[in-house]
Structure formats: structure tokens, C-alpha cells
Amino acid sequence: MTTIIFDDEEPIEIENLIIIDAGANLTNKKYTRDLELVIKRATESGVKKIMVPGNSVRSSKEALRLSRIYPDIIYSTAGIHPHDSKSVIETPSLWDEFEEIAKSPECVAIGPCGLDIRTEITNYDIQKQIFEKQVTLACSLNKPIIIQERSTQSDILEILGKYTNLPSVIVRGFMGTMDEAVKYINNNCFLSLNGYLCKDKSDVGVRKLLEDGVIPLQKLLVESDAPFMFPNTRASKLPQHVKSGISERSLLYLNRYCTFQRNEPCCLPSIVEMIAAFMKKPPHEIALATAFNSLKLFGLTN
Numbered sequence: 095m096t097t098i099i100f101d102d103e104e105p106i107e108i109e110n111l112i113i114i115d116a117g118a119n120l121t122n123k124k125y126t127r128d129l130e131l132v133i134k135r136a137t138e139s140g141v142k143k144i145m146v147p148g149n150s151v152r153s154s155k156e157a158l159r160l161s162r163i164y165p166d167i168i169y170s171t172a173g174i175h176p177h178d179s180k181s182v183i184e185t186p187s188l189w190d191e192f193e194e195i196a197k198s199p200e201c202v203a204i205g206p207c208g209l210d211i212r213t214e215i216t217n218y219d220i221q222k223q224i225f226e227k228q229v230t231l232a233c234s235l236n237k238p239i240i241i242q243e244r245s246t247q248s249d250i251l252e253i254l255g256k257y258t259n260l261p262s263v264i265v266r267g268f269m270g271t272m273d274e275a276v277k278y279i280n281n282n283c284f285l286s287l288n289g290y291l292c293k294d295k296s297d298v299g300v301r302k303l304l305e306d307g308v309i310p311l312q313k314l315l316v317e318s319d320a321p322f323m324f325p326n327t328r329a330s331k332l333p334q335h336v337k338s339g340i341s342e343r344s345l346l347y348l349n350r351y352c353t354f355q356r357n358e359p360c361c362l363p364s365i366v367e368m369i370a371a372f373m374k375k376p377p378h379e380i381a382l383a384t385a386f387n388s389l390k391l392f393g394l395t396n
Contacts, residue, residue, distance in 0.1 A: 111140040111363050111366055111367075111377055111378060111381040112140055112142055112381055112382070112385055113140050113141045113142065113316065113362050113363060113366055113381050113384070113385060114141070114142060114143045114144075114145075114315075114316075114384065114385045114388035114389065114394075115136070115141050115143070115144040115145060115316070115317055115318050115320075115359045115362055116145050116264070116266075116286045116315040116316060116317040116384075116388055117145055117147055117206075117240075117266055117267070117286060117288075117317035117318070117319055118136075118144050118145070118146060118317065118318045118319070118320040118359045119146070119147060119149075119319065119320060119321060119322070120132070120133075120144065120146045120157075120160060120168070120320070120359075121146060121148070121153045121156040121157050121160065122320075122321050124321045124355075124356045125321070129160075132320075132358050132359070132360075133164060133167060133168070133359075135347065135351055135358060135359075135360040136358065136359035136360045136362075137167065138360075139344070139347045139359075139360040139362070139363055140362075140363050140381070141318075141359045141360060141362050141363075142167070142385075143166075143167060143168075143169065143388070143394060144167060144168050144169070144359055145169050145170075145171055145202065145203070145317075145388075145392065146160055146161065146168050146169070146170050146171070147170075147171045147173055147205070147206050147240065147266075148170060148171055148172045148173050148195070149173055149174075149175040149178065149206060150173075150174060150175060150178040150181070151174065151178075151181070151182070151188045151191055151192045151195070154170070154171075154172040154173060154174075154192065154195045154196075154201075155191075155195055157170035157171065157172070157201075158170045158172070158195055158198055158200055158201055161200035161201075162200060165200075169200060169201075169202045169392060169394065170198075170200055170201050170202070171201060171202060171203040171204065171205055171206070171240055172192060172195045172196040172201050172203075172204060172205075173204060173205040173206045173207045173228065173240060173242075174192065174207055174224055174228060175206060175207070175208075175242065176207070176208055176209055176210040176215075176216055176221040176224075176225070176242075177210065177215050177216055178216075179216050179220045179221050179223070179224035179225075180216050180217070180220055182224055182227075183220055183223075183224070189227070193231065196231055196235060196237070197235065201237070202237065202238075202392040202393060202394070203232075203237050203238045203239065203240050203264070203391075203392060204228050204229075204231055204232035204235070204237050204238070204239050204240070205228065205232075205239050205240025205241060205242065205264075205266070206240045206241070206242035206266050207224070207225050207228040207229075207239070207240070207241065207242065208225060208241045208242045208243040208246065208250060209221050209222065209225060209243050209244070209246035209249055209250060210243070210244040210246065211244050211245040211246055212244065222249070222253070225253065226253055229253065229254065229257060229260075230257075232261055233257055233259050233260060233261060236261055237261060238261050238262040238263065238264055238391050238392065239254075239260075239261060239262070239263050239264070240264045240266050241263060241264065241265050241266060241283075242266050242267070243265070247270070247274055247277060247278070251277065251278075251281055254281070255281075262282075262284065262391050263281075263282070263283040263284065264283070264284045264285075264286055264315060264391065265278050265283050265284065265285050265286065266286050266317065267286060267287075267288050267290065267317065267319055267323070268285040268286060268287060268300065269290050269294070269299070269300065270299070270300075271296070271298045271299060272298045272299070272302055272303045272306070272308055273298070275303050275308055275309060276308060279308075279309065279310070279313055283313070284313050284314070284315055284387065284391065285309055285313060285314060285315070286314075286315040286316065286317045287300060287314070287315070287316055287317070287365070287369060288316070288317045288318060288319040288323045288325075288365065289318070289319065289323035289324055289325030289326070289357065289361065289365060290323055291304075291325065291332075291365065291368050291369070291372075292325045292326045292327060292329045292332055292368075293326070293329070294331075295331055301372055304369060304372035304373050305372050305373070307373065311379070311380070311383040311384075312383065312387065313387075314369075314380075314383060314384055314387065315384050315387055315388055315391075316362060316365055316366055316369070316380075316384045317362075318357060318358065318359045318361050318362050318365070319357070320352075320356075320357040320358050320359050320361070321355075321356045321357050321358070322357060323357060324352055324353060324354045324357040324361070325348065325352075325357075325361055325364055325365050325368070326354070327340055327345070327348065327364060327368070332368075333371075335371055336368050336371040336372060338371075339367050339368065339370060339371030339377075340364050340367045340368060340371075341363070341367060341377075343363070344363040344364040344367055345364065347360040347361065347363065347364075348360070348361050348364045363377075363381075366380050366381050366384070367380075
């Protein structure tokens with residue numbers, strides 16, 4: 095049981111923050127040996143549901159398989175990352191397979207998909223072609239779209255603007271500027287945040303937009319991005335009031351089970367508490383709002 099007191103309010107007692115992880119890469123080979131324990135630790139820490147993204151046809155199929163092994167806990171998404179776009183052009187039958195995966199009821203979103211300015215990895219025109227195919231598919235299935243972009247916001251918004259029946263759009267692992275955040279929010283997008291909070295050193299980045307209340311709670315999601323984006327709560331640039339806002343219980347899970355080499359979804363309570371400290375709000379309010387947003391966006395009723 096945790097007691098929370100803010101300003102002149104009455105103490106609030108809660109057993110656990112109830113959190114939904116909007117993106118954990120549990121198909122990664124780093125979880126091959128102990129995935130069941132990873133999921134157990136996540137649920138014990140307060141993470142009750144986990145979206146597992148597919149970044150290719152192969153990983154989308156694997157994410158779908160996990161959602162069937164762990165029903166009501168794991169849900170899958172189906173995406174073709176910009177870096178993998180070329181494979182669909184070279185092997186057109188992969189798209190047919192991808193469509194079947196995307197139609198599965200356990201698959202709750204299309205993506206991560208988008209554009210990457212680093213065209214030396216994949217031709218930019220090919221990236222656009224496969225991105226638009228995924229947006230069209232999302233519209234036909236009425237499933238939310240998860241966007242992952244690198245310095246391509248204008249092109250992303252231009253393409254999305256072509257569709258009149260666009261479903262909800264989630265910008266995964268947002269790491270941009272305040273101006274970019276405002277553009278996404280003004281275009282009715284949701285922003286998902288992760289452990290990048292600890293790395294952000296910009297005066298106009300994620301921390302600033304939380305401190306200034308730029309992100310409305312109704313547009314906010316949280317994700318672990320496990321096994322990546324370990325939230326280093328010891329980072330020198332992290333304000334002291336944010337460090338002290340992380341509970342002992344959350345730090346216990348973070349420090350015992352998560353590392354730079356392999357992050358886990360059980361890190362998410364720490365991230366929620368950091369967001370709360372930046373926004374000067376109680377952690378349960380952030381947890382409740384982001385969980386509600388995820389439940390509604392992904393159509394999770396259990």
C-alpha cells in the first residue's frame with residue numbers, strides 16, 4: 095500500500111499503479127529464455143497489458159503468436175518498419191501474409207510504420223509506398239496507426255492528411271521538440287513516451303513539454319520500448335525532484351531486473367512516476383489517464 099499526498103489534498107492510498115505498456119519488443123531474442131518471468135514481473139509491478147509490436151512480417155507473426163499464448167495480457171500490432179520496406183517490394187507475397195496477420199482480432203493496431211530520413215538504408219520512395227499501403231490498410235480495418243519517424247514529420251503529416259477516414263494515430267516513443275509535439279497534437283495524434291525522458295538534454299524537448307503542460311493527458315501513452323530505452327534514473331541531468339518522485343517499489347523492479355543491455359516492461363512504473371513529477375501531478379493520475387487512453391485506442395475490454 096502506497097500513500098500519496100499532494101499539496102492540501104487528502105492522502106490517497108493505492109496498492110499499485112495500473113499501467114498499460116503501449117510498446118514492448120518482446121519478440122526480441124533477448125527474451126527467448128525467460129519471457130514468462132518477464133511477463134510475470136511486469137504484471138506484478140502494475141503493468142497489466144502489453145502491446146507487442148511487429149516491425150516486419152516475420153516479427154508481426156511472432157507478436158501475434160505471443161498474444162495467443164498470453165491472452166488478455168499481450169496484444170500484438172502488425173507493422174513494416176521503413177527499414178524493412180524493401181522486402182515487401184522484392185517479395186510481393188509478403189504483403190498478402192501481412193494483411194492476414196493484421197486482420198486477426200488479437201492484432202490491435204497497424205504499425206510501427208512510417209518514414210526514416212536515412213535513405214541509405216531504404217529508398218525513400220519505397221518507404222513512402224509501403225507506409226501509404228499500411229495507412230490504407232489501417233483505414234479499411236479501422237485499427238489505430240502507430241507511427242515511427244525520424245526527422246520526417248512534415249511528410250508523415252502530409253500523407254496522413256490525404257485520408258478522410260483516418261483512425262487514431264499514435265506517435266511511438268516521441269523524442270522530438272515542443273514544436274513537433276504541438277503539430278502532432280493539433281493533428282489529433284497521441285504521443286507515447288518512454289525512458290528517453292532520462293536522456294533528453296534539450297531545452298525544447300520532451301521534458302520541457304511535460305513541464306509546460308503541452309501534452310494533454312488525454313493524448314498521452316506510456317511504453318517501455320523494452321529491451322531498449324532503459325530509464326537511467328541516475329542520469330546527472332535528471333532533476334532532483336524527479337529522482338525523488340520515484341517510489342522505492344518502482345526502483346526495486348527497475349534496479350533488480352532492468353539494465354542498459356536488457357530493459358523490461360516492469361520499468362514502466364518508474365517512467366510514469368517521472369512523468370508525474372515533471373507534470374507536477376500525482377502518479378496515479380498519469381497511470382489512470384494513460385491506461386484509459388490505451389484501453390480506448392486499442393479496443394481492450396477485458
